[in-house]
Amino acid sequence: MDLLSFSGFLGSGKTTLILALAKELAARGHRTAFIVNEVGEVGVDQRILRDDGLEVYEITSGCICCQMGVDLVKTMEALVREERPQNIIIEASGVATPDGIADSLSYYGGPPFASTRSIGVLDPTRLEALIEVMTPLIESQIAGVDEIIVTKTDLATGAEVAQARSVAERLNPKAALRTLSATDPVALADLARSLAGSGRTS
Amino acid sequence: MDAATQRLLEEKERRIRDAVALKTPDRVPIVPLGDAFTARQAGVKVSDFCTDPQIAYRTMIEVFSGLGELDGIQHANYNVHLLSTIWLSRLKIPGRDLGENDAWQVEEIELMTPEDYDAILDEGFGPWLERYFAERLPGTAEAFAAFVATLPDAFAAWREKGIVVFSPVLATVPYEYFCGGRSMQQFMLDMHRRPDKVQAAMDAALPFLKEQMRQVIRGLSLMGLWIGGWRTASEFLSPRLWERFVFPYYKELVDVAIEEGAIPVLHFDADWTRDLERLLELPKGKCVLSLDGKTDIFKAKEILGDHMCIMGDVPPRMLSLGTPAEVTAYCKRLINEVGPGGFILAQGCCIPPDAKYENVKAMIDSVQ
DSSP: OEEEEEEOOTTSSHHHHHHHHHHHHHHTTOOEEEEEESSOSSOOOHHHHHHTTEEEEEEOOSSTTTTHHHHHHHHHHHHHHHTOOSEEEEEOOTTOOHHHHHHHHTTOOSSOOSEEEEEEEEOTTTHHHHHHHOHHHHHHHHTTOSEEEEOOTTTSOHHHHHHHHHHHHHHOTTSEEEEOOTTOHHHHHHHHHHHTTOSEEO | OOHHHHHHHHHHHHHHHHHHTTOOOSSOOBOOOBSHHHHHHHTOOHHHHHHOHHHHHHHHHHHHHTSOOOSEESOSOOOTTHHHHHHOOEEEOBTTTBOTTSOOEEEOOOOSOTHHHHHHHHHOHHHHHHHHHHHHSTTHHHHHHHHHHHHHHHHHHHHHTTOEEOOOOEEEOHHHHHHHHHOHHHHHHHHHHOHHHHHHHHHHHHHHHHHHHHHHHHHHTOSEEEEEESTTOTTTSOHHHHHHHTHHHHHHHHHHHHHTTOEEEEEEOSOOGGGGGGGGGSOTTTOEEEEOSSSOHHHHHHHHTTTSEEEEEEOHHHHHHSOHHHHHHHHHHHHHHTOSTTEEEEESSSBOTTOOHHHHHHHHHTTO
16 A cells, blocks of 8 residues: 655645546546545546545645544545545645655554655746745745655646746755656656655665 | 632733743643534523624633633633624624524625726725625624623623633734635635735725724733634645735734724634744734644744743644543643644634533643
8 A cells, every 4th residue: 555645735736647647547447546635626526436436535624724634544544444445645735745754654653554655736827926935834845755646737837847946956866856747747747657656775 | 790700810920921921830820612502501492692792702711611710711701603704705694594502604796896996996995894794794883783782791701700701802904805706716816816916905994994993902901812814724725925915914913903902812713833933023912823733832832932932732623522631631742742832722712512521621721
């Protein structure tokens, strides 16, 4: 069982990317579960996703500090027990950081994961503004992740993508870096191939 | 109220006030906060608890009275619409939009528009706010008024149980209102695209918020009140913007609370470690810094221990997922290292709905 966790600010394109990726994994025969905030960035029609072979679990985030980590751990333990998926994808809240997710998962008491991989998502179209306003949050969402994905390349200018790449390389030079559009099936297939079973052995 | 209960209340209030004044009381006071947790423990539907203030305070008193010897309680009552009054947001309410025992949710959508900054400047914040509630959050003002009307009875009922009502009202800075109303995503971009307009609207809102707080303190004879910080935390915002849009507004609210003789409880969720030193600018021995487990409370003690009472911070996750032994060990560490003087023991933020009863009891018993 592999664990992929995605972090990135609100509106960075995480949900769109994850849904496309999860469908790609499901199409490849991977039993995939997706844990998403109940109040997600994009409406998630669970019935359609279930028809595509993807199980979706909602967690509540009424108060980001009190409840979210608890719900995440309990949801993971339940789905591992009941569904035994091959992949679990976590979409962190838009204000969560990889460290915060790891802290929550320290309470996870289910079977160990074969591998874990954390992915930070950067939206190049708004990065210049957000990095000025929210430097600490953007930095914490990128520093320490295993891979950084610069999204929305279909909407961003070349200069914006180049700036996002530069920010990613500066904040986390060790992370793998890729740029893609969630509407590009070839790029998504490549990402799914790369992420399936590619995480750090835990 | 009988004489013994009155004496007990005086003793507990003295214990809390000593901690706030940075003295070392006879023991560390325990002043928790829990809402939906009490509903679940009492078998009350969360949908009833969060919408009926009579049910809410009676449930809270019933559950907390059985948990051990509390010195005080942070909030005396609860109503879900309170969240709309500080974040200007729609809610998903159990029993209406969610299952009757689900957790309530703040719906983070863009309900306030950029044009509202101009409307605030043109109309004044008070009239604009009244119109905003009427047009975009109908029912909120009425629910809030009904909640406020129950507070005197709720205060009296807690006191009858010998429990001090410590900080039953909350106030916050304009940033939190706007961030909630605009949605965090849009508000962050506003601070980049139209910072002067945002600041002008904040400056227009602040006098109203100060006066409202002053009147509430006087009207309810408050011992203390929450001055809350959530999305204003240092972990989210660049230092330059925090200095401009956050800290000056907190200072002004704190000054008003102290002028009125109330204890400002800085209920600061998320991580404020970067800016702890700035809190040295607030009056010494008058405020409480209440942390939720994300700010480094031991660092806070190092920086602020001679200046400000610290409250907290048993992590909500520990109360839900940990064991009584873990909770007791953490509380003892807090009492020894952050206390015993100038310290109030409490959970971080709020006791979560699914906290284990035995863990909450372990926290409360640990001060004995």
